[in-house]
Each structure stands twice: as C-alpha cells, then as structure tokens.
Amino acid sequence: MCFLINFPTNHLTKDTTHRILLKGHPLNFHKKLKNYKSTVLHNLRGLASKWNLCAIHVKDESTRFGLGSFKPLGVSYAVHKLNKIVNLKETLCAATDGNHGIGLSWISQVFNKKCVIYVPRHTTKSRTKFITNLGSKVIKLEKNYDQTCEHALQTSKKMDWQLVQDVSFKGYEKIPAYIMSGYQTHMHEIGEQIECKELPFFDVVFLQCGVGSWAASCIWYYLEKYGSKRPKIILVEPRESAGVYESFKSKKRTNPKGSLKTIAQSLNCGKPSLSAWGIIQSGCDGCIKVDDADIIAAKNIYLNSKGNDPKIFSGASGAVGLAGLLKCLNDKKFGNMKKHIGLGPNSKVLLFNTEGTLFDNL
C-alpha cells in the first residue's frame, strides 16, 4: 500500500538524459507558442485549514493550451528540438492512452506534419475522438500499453516514420529526455510564481505516475535546484498499474502486477521508463498505491471547494496526487509514511491537477 524509501542518493548520474535536461530552455520555447499562458497555482487556504496543514497549492494544468493536460509541454518541446537537429520526417507517430497522443497531434499540425497514433484496447472513445479531431489517424489495437508501444516502434521503423515516444528503453533515450525537459516548463512557472532561490517553498510534493517520466522530470528539477534540501517527494499510482511501486519492491524496473484497468486512464501503463527509473531512485521518498474510490473522493474534494477556495475541475488522473495526500492524512496504516515525510501543521504541500475534465463532455 505504501513503501518508504529511506536513503535516496540525492544526486544524479551525469548520463545523456541528465545533460539534455540540464541544457533545456523549454519555457522560452513554450512562451513563443500561440495560446501559451502560464497555468494557475491555486492556494487552497480553506482546505489546508480544514486538514490542519500550513498550505496546499495546486498547479492546475487543466487549461494548458486548451488541450486538457500538461502533456503537450513535453512532446511539443521534443518535436521542436528534433526539428533543429534532424530533418523531421513527414509522419510522426506514437503509442498513447490519451494525452501524449493529443499533444503529438497538436504539435504535428503546428509543424505541418502527418501523425499516426496507436492506442491500446482500453482507451476510451472520447480520447480517440479528440485525437482524431486534431487531424491524426488513430488506430486502436487489441493490445495492452506496452505491446502498443512495441507496435508503434516496429511500424515506425518499417514505414520510416519519426517515433516520438514518452517512454525510454535501451537505445531510445534522447527523445524521452527532450520530453522530460519540456515538462519542466511548469516547474519553471512555479519557480516564477512562488519558489525561492535557496530553499524550496514546499515541504512535500505528491506526483502521480504512469511510466514515471513526468515525476522524474519534477524530481530532477528539485534535485538540480536544491539538492538534499529538496522537498519530500511522494509518488502515487493506481493500485492496478503500480509499476514504480513494484519496481521499488523488487529493486529493479518491473511490470505492474495489476490488471492495468483503473479510472485513471492516463496512468494505466506498464514498466516504468528506463531513464525515469534512474532519476526516481535518486530523489524520491516513498510510493503510494490508491484505489479508484480514493481517486473519486479526491476529484470530489477538488470540486466541492472549502471556504473561498476555487473549484478545481479534475479528471481521474489529475486527482491521483490528492488521493495520495488523503491516504496519508486519513488512513492509520499510513502513519509511518506521514512521519517519514513530516506531514503536519507546518507542511506546505504541492499537488498537480495534471488533467481536467475535457473528455467527460465528449
């Protein structure tokens, strides 16, 4: 249910991923895109007071580029970087269970390229429809997420398409590193909104995981900026797709044990990404598994705001970080975790609403 990590190294290996992340200036790139606007960092004073915490802030990615999630940040930056170093192929391709494909379809249009998106069997109609409306060809496979990624890889090789995948594996590390670099735009925005130079504003950060690339990029940001003074970082996954949790337990990158069927559509992934796993091990303090019921409770808390707090419209995956915080606060079995991260009246907590409710209305 929860796993405490006692001795994160708090330093990063200087591999390709590290160097790409270090050199990235994604915020400068994103600021030049049409529709760019920094997303809001909500201060939920009412909720923090109710739960006896010092502060709860939520970076709300539901409005990002009008595309419903933070994901387009990563893939748009990767395509921009690729375009600078190679001749972009005529067709771009990826496997996705939703948001990554939305991002690639959108940026393919910006760069005037064709786009083919493969989705696994469990991807909902609303998501495939959204991707199709962005001009991509969407092909649904009778496969799970990992098998769909493999299919996209093999077909791209055969057809001479450019694979732009957010999961890294041996020999495919550069593009996922550009994607992780692109995600950092919202960390830089938070830097402008609230963080200080010497010490982090936040004490505890909850990050939801699919393949772990996004969480790794946030961890990298905090390690690079604050080293061992970084906030405590907790990763949260749906119980049925908890690849990071299982990897920590078995001390090697491994597949989730569950069914991969949860309401958190965007997190129903397989094995953690290779380079993400390296970074996660360096700077994370624990992992939490949550159930669909916890995620629904978290969505409702965002919606039924306290006092003068704003209402936050969150999709299931968007609410998973809050579901993790709820577990720590309310479930006695998480007492050790609470102690481990020092969660209490002095804690300033950062959460991300990584996706909104765009698909609920399609």
Ligand SMILES: Cc1ncc(COP(=O)(O)O)c(C=O)c1O
């Ligand atoms: C809304 C949302 N939140 C979180 C994540 C997790 O990102 P990652 O797969 O890099 O762990 C995703 C990934 O697609 C997502 O779409």
